Amino acid sequence: MSEDQKKSASKGHDEMVVSQEQQAKITEVRELIGQLSDKESLYCSDASISRYLVSRNWNVKKTAQMLKQSLKWRKEFKPEEIRWEEVAADAESGSIYRPNYQDKFGRSVIVMTPRRKNSLSTEREIKYLVQCLENAISNLPPQQEQVVWLVDLEGVKMSDISFKMSREIVHVLQNYYPRRLGLVILFNAPAIFQPFFKMMRPFLETEIYNKVKFCYSDDHNSRKFLEDLFDMDKLESAFGGNGDTGFDINKYECTNKEAEPRAEPESTLQPVRRTHKVNFFFFIVFLIFCIDLIFSMSQVSKKAASNGHEKMVISKEHQAKITEVRKLIGPLSAKESLYCSDATITRYLSSRNWNVMKAAQMLKQSLKWRKEYKPEEIRWEEIADEAKTGLMYKPNYLDKYGRSVLVMRPCLQNSKSTQGQIKHFVYCMESAILNLAPNQEQVVWLVDFQGFKLSNISFKVAHETAQVVQEYYPKRLGLAILYNAPMIFQPFFSMVKPFLESETYNKIKFGYSNDHSTKKIMEDLFDKSILESAFGGNGETGVDLNKYAERMKEDDSKKLSFWTPVKSLSSVSHNAPLDSIRLDADSDASNNEKILVPN
Structure with a gap:
């Protein structure tokens, strides 16, 4: 158990500091729920309404609806x-x-x-x-x-x-x-x-x-x-x-x-x-x-499933916190300044519930890791052996919201090297982020469980991957679609909700090849003509290794250009997110050295 975990676990108290904006939302909720009895008024304290608002991500209408249902339940039960x-x-x-x-x-x-x-x-x-x-x-x-x-x-x-x-x-x-x-x-x-x-x-x-x-x-x-x-x-x-x-x-x-x-x-x-x-x-x-990797679909809002885009609206209060984080992390190199855009700092703050000290500490650890691990300098030749089976790759399309896509096929596990697999994963994440559409910061994971066996899982690799995503790529996961996942886990789905925020809960989706609702969700998310047939599209399944290698080498060149400091720090905008470089390479589908999905 890490020191952060111990501190969080032992403290436990969710201290609610209500800003003027949040107090206004509490007032709006009161107006929407209308007149209350004495007992209901006692229940609907500011603290109580704040809890409901937090559970609904400060959405006033959803909060009022939830609170009305609670009041109805309390009146009857x-x-x-x-x-x-x-x-x-x-x-x-x-x-x-x-x-x-x-x-x-x-x-x-x-x-x-x-x-x-x-x-x-x-x-x-x-x-x-x-x-x-x-x-x-x-x-x-x-x-x-x-x-x-x-x-x-x-x-x-x-x-x-x-x-x-x-x-x-x-x-x-x-x-x-x-x-x-x-x-x-x-x-x-x-x-x-x-x-x-x-x-x-x-x-x-x-x-x-x-x-x-x-x-x-x-x-x-x-x-x-x-x-x-x-x-x-x-x-x-x-x-x-x-x-x-x-x-x-x-x-x-x-x-x-x-x-x-x-x-x-x-x-x-x-x-x-x-x-x-x-x-x-x-x-x-x-x-x-x-095992909440395997939940969602039937009871999750289709709108939430198809949208998925987390747009960050920065208030003056939040902008002030971004400035505070910059002061705490101190002087930066040109490359570090390029990484620490307002959008990046916002993601770190959001992942730490806008706690400036925690966000700054987390960002410092990320900068230290990036300086030592040099994720932006990993090149295709270093991970080609890991990539050759098609265990993980970045297809040549985005979803309809501009998010890059990573395809994963656990059954094609081909290496026992934890270090090699983590480097491959980091390489794919860096390429996916590089190719995001403007104003988009998140990545979609398409996980194909066809042919999957429990023996395909390396717990050590899974643990290391989780740590990398959690600590060094906060708020980057927009959606994970688990396709044809083992049905045995679905009975657990409805019981995870009390422990998950709505935002987190809606990031995991189930898809099944014989399910009509899945087909509708995939059509809302992707261009069916290029989506692989393994996920219900009309495109070819698999990736041509030669074409994929060329495309990744092109990405390597773009990374080099993107991360090379130019002119002076004054040319680097704090508002510039790490995205917006689109690829226009040809389709990877061909008959040469094609990696196919096993039956």
Whole structure:
């Protein structure tokens, strides 16, 4: 775990600094939702509306719509009126409970032990979880809005998963408790899932990635992490603390009754039959979190899927932050000045939630990496062996929004050299960025899973690639289309949403060759006449290695020209993004040394 991850994980608090512009948006949301009852007004505080706005990327109309749905749900479900007697039968096993302590940052804690029995009724299970959440939120100190979930995954089994209940819980968390999750600690999780977790980094914002932590009982770093986060005398021994492990239903009943702010209504629910079927919601969510490369399509907005262009509108406040970053990074060489355009700094700021210090630190690390690794100086001859099978290449077309495209075919893995594969990937990314249309900054990944096997994956390469994308190419991924991905992962799709921002969630798309919706999405995104037939187009699939080599050599010459400092630094505009060089080479399709996609 990196120092940045530890800091983010231990702090956890989403400190909301509301600007005048954001306060105006809060006011607009209030106007759109209209007149409220006293109870609704109490719920719709500025902090609450801010959470909804952040979850909808400060889009006022979407926020108002989401908040209206939440108010409707709260009016009908009445989560604040759920009493202990209504959920006691579901609580007695201790599968979910709120312990009588907080973390050192004031966040309430919810403990989950999936191996323990739970109720058969989805309705009851959701009601109990909502009751735990409401009590956890009501016990938060001032200025704190988030909850920590401690999940003991000892002894979990995939066969115990209830997908129906998990989907329902995800729906509640996603739509009615936005931005409430501060941190999830997965204790003694099966080690097999950690490599998948590392693979997903390119598709997750840092804030989201840092919300999920692995801890193990025999790991020194885990103990240090938990000591920084909790009072070890109170933390249960199951999580490495000195407190009692176990669940006293009688004490917990008293605690819950004390936490209830209103008189208790008569319970109309009857005890339910118990079953060995358990809710492994967090286990599943983590698994999904780790393999979210394979989600999206059926429930994602088609408009979001087809548009994909992230246009950056820089306000005066943001421009001031760009200037602050320039001051912090200090004097630059001519080449570094060319790299550090306003557009580039904006991407770094955006990836660090407009925190100037963090953005400057990240940019300094990128400049150091670029100085040592020299990605712009990699030439075709250095990566030709890696490229020869067609594992990854840049086709000679853009999408309809001017984004460069990288095609990847995991089944054509041809090298065991991690260093060589990373260099090939960096070379392709640099060429893709060089060929972006004006005012476009992002790249589309087309990943063909035809013939894919799990053995094609190199976890070490995946981890290294993820680190490169995350740290040195922030906000460059516009869209990843996973074509004919294994269907086995789709049941996990609907459960990842609570942990992903809408922007991140919409960057991953599923496509299938026999699906009508996929065909429509691909037609909206690409010129079908040149899109390869492997992705549903009319173009030839594969790449002519000789023509591709010539085109990449032309790119190499353009890179040399682009990155060679000319005249003086005064000739370099801070506003000039690294894009706009279009290629006009002929199609790569021919009969000579053609790399074909296997059946």
